[in-house]
Amino acid sequence: DSGVTQTPKHLITATGQRVTLRCSPRSGDLSVYWYQQSLDQGLQFLIQYYNGEERAKGNILERFSAQQFPDLHSELNLSSLELGDSALYFCASSISGGKETQYFGPGTRLLVL
């Protein structure tokens, strides 16, 4: 158990819908990262937050957005869902977002039908 929690574990929805994925970092960690893992593309970095502020942006679509709240939990919002958005979404946290390692949550498996 990494100490990072994610909800829900599974999500099934339809194309065109909007969903919110939630992540709580390890106690004491200020930085949160979001990743998407699909079968054909491997693990893709989406976005990083540090202490409530966006720090780095990767391959995140405009239909996706995220935020980190004052209590340091983070939410990833996915809208206008497409079939290709079906994937595992991981959240990871680290102490400061520097050179230290990240600890991954168990992931949310999203299926878009």
Added chain:
Amino acid sequence: GQNIDQPTEMTATEGAIVQINCTYQTSGFNGLFWYQQHAGEAPTFLSYNVLDGLEEKGRFSSFLSRSKGYSYLLLKELQMKDSASYLCAVRVDYGQNFVFGPGTRLSVLP
């Protein structure tokens, strides 16, 4: 662009040693990470290299050569539970934060 290459699959025998290679071409470099990922589970951290040379951690060792854009993960005394995917990731300085390789699926046979 950013590019990381790893072999797609490898097979080895229980008790043996296996070396998983990773080559990278990225716009910046601020460390190389190795993660282990069992099917359907989250990646777990194995090792971190930022300077050239070998880092040893029990049955796992990782090597880095920054001039060659090359790293390897060495697994000794293989166990069945080592059957998993091994992900190489580079932390870059500019723009994108982490770039992950496609992963190497290792099968350990009895």
